[in-house]
Amino acid sequence: MGSTTLVFGGAGQLGQCLQHVAKERNLSGLVFLPEAQANILNTETLQAVFAEYRPAYVINCAAYTAVDKAEDEVDLARKVNCDGAENLARLCGEFGPTLLHISTDFVFAGTGNQPLQETDETAPISVYGLTKLEGEQVIPGHTERYFILRTSWLYSEYANNFVKTMLRFGKERDEMRVIWDQLGTPTYAIDLAGVLLHIIETGSTAYGLYHYSNEGVTSWYDFAVAIFELGGLPTRTVPIRTAEYPTKATRPAFSVMDKTKVKTTLGVTIPHWRESLVVCMGRL
Ligand SMILES: NC(=O)C1=CN([C@@H]2O[C@H](COP(=O)(O)OP(=O)(O)OC[C@H]3O[C@@H](n4cnc5c(N)ncnc54)[C@H](OP(=O)(O)O)[C@@H]3O)[C@@H](O)[C@H]2O)C=CC1
Numbered sequence: 001m002g003s004t005t006l007v008f009g010g011a012g013q014l015g016q017c018l019q020h021v022a023k024e025r026n027l028s029g030l031v032f033l034p035e036a037q038a039n040i041l042n043t044e045t046l047q048a049v050f051a052e053y054r055p056a057y058v059i060n061c062a063a064y065t066a067v068d069k070a071e072d073e074v075d076l077a078r079k080v081n082c083d084g085a086e087n088l089a090r091l092c093g094e095f096g097p098t099l100l101h102i103s104t105d106f107v108f109a110g111t112g113n114q115p116l117q118e119t120d121e122t123a124p125i126s127v128y129g130l131t132k133l134e135g136e137q138v139i140p141g142h143t144e145r146y147f148i149l150r151t152s153w154l155y156s157e158y159a160n161n162f163v164k165t166m167l168r169f170g171k172e173r174d175e176m177r178v179i180w181d182q183l184g185t186p187t188y189a190i191d192l193a194g195v196l197l198h199i200i201e202t203g204s205t206a207y208g209l210y211h212y213s214n215e216g217v218t219s220w221y222d223f224a225v226a227i228f229e230l231g232g233l234p235t236r237t238v239p240i241r242t243a244e245y246p247t248k249a250t251r252p253a254f255s256v257m258d259k260t261k262v263k264t265t266l267g268v269t270i271p272h273w274r275e276s277l278v279v280c281m282g283r284l
């Protein structure tokens with residue numbers, strides 16, 4: 001086995017953040033594979049890529065992430081989020097690399113009001129959440145060497161995300177109506193990329209399931225207020241209830257995750273969401 005890390009879905013938001021952090025840390029050996037080069041549903045291509053690189057690590061950033069659209073494209077969402085993850089896990093079992101896989105807070109129903117631990121019951125309420133949970137569950141049957149990091153509300157200067165949407169709309173509109181009764185924690189994808197690379201750099205073998213987001217708790221409304229404030233936009237932000245913003249998919253009302261395990265086991269320090277938002281806004 002070599003020292004290569006293969007990054008699938010390498011052109012997505014997290015993939016681009018990994019490229020950014022790897023460059024910042026002067027790390028070599030990462031190979032970023034966009035969908036056009038390595039579709040995780042194409043088992044022949046995957047087999048050839050694993051045989052060519054003999055990777056030490058595989059990071060799966062590939063996913064079907066269109067939460068509302070997934071309600072109508074169940075088969076495709078399941079293929080990418082579950083079958084794709086299984087294809088990578090099977091080859092990791094065969095070739096030996098450690099798999100770093102990303103999952104979501106949307107595996108939870110979100111009916112509680114206490115920070116969610118890795119051992120808490122999952123009960124997805126959307127197709128996206130369900131297919132991501134299926135992806136988590138299929139991995140351990142193929143390899144023991146895996147890290148699954150559940151994260152939430154990812155944003156960054158790359159690709160599409162809530163921060164960029166708010167900044168775009170904020171420039172065009174005087175007023176934004178944003179849901180305040182969904183609580184969670186934003187995660188700067190650059191911070192998450194840092195943790196993934198930390199696992200590789202430290203050679204940790206503390207395999208398993210982890211929760212990772214930034215610290216703190218907020219609502220989409222409060223998040224939007226902070227984005228407009230830091231962006232210097234005069235946009236008025238109106239707090240609305242979920243029922244006033246109908247969407248195809250249902251989102252959890254409370255998906256704040258407890259990060260004790262990742263902090264104590266992997267020794268990472270986590271910035272507060274506002275601190276990371278300031279960094280991201282400075283780069284945008
Ligand atoms: N975004 C968020 O708010 C959150 C994301 N997550 C998880 O984090 C991970 C990274 O998400 P993020 O980077 O934001 O998502 P993106 O949608 O930005 O990136 C996903 C990438 O996967 C690619 N992809 C889709 N299908 C395939 C395929 N069959 N083979 C190879 N690549 C494929 C997409 O390519 P293309 O665009 O060309 O289809 C895209 O580049 C995902 O697992 C996601 O579920 C978890 C919590 C929150």
Ligand SMILES: Cc1cn([C@H]2C[C@H](O)[C@@H](COP(=O)(O)OP(=O)(O)O[C@H]3O[C@@H](C)C(=O)[C@@H](O)[C@H]3O)O2)c(=O)[nH]c1=O
Pocket residue numbers: 065066067104105106151152153154161162165176177178179182220245251
């Ligand atoms: C654009 C907009 C959204 N909203 C609400 C809708 C929704 O509840 C919330 C976020 O909307 P978005 O569509 O940007 O984000 P959404 O796709 O729901 O984000 C989710 O993506 C997947 C991939 C995940 O894994 C989750 O952790 C989470 O980040 O904000 C408003 O209230 N007003 C608005 O103007």
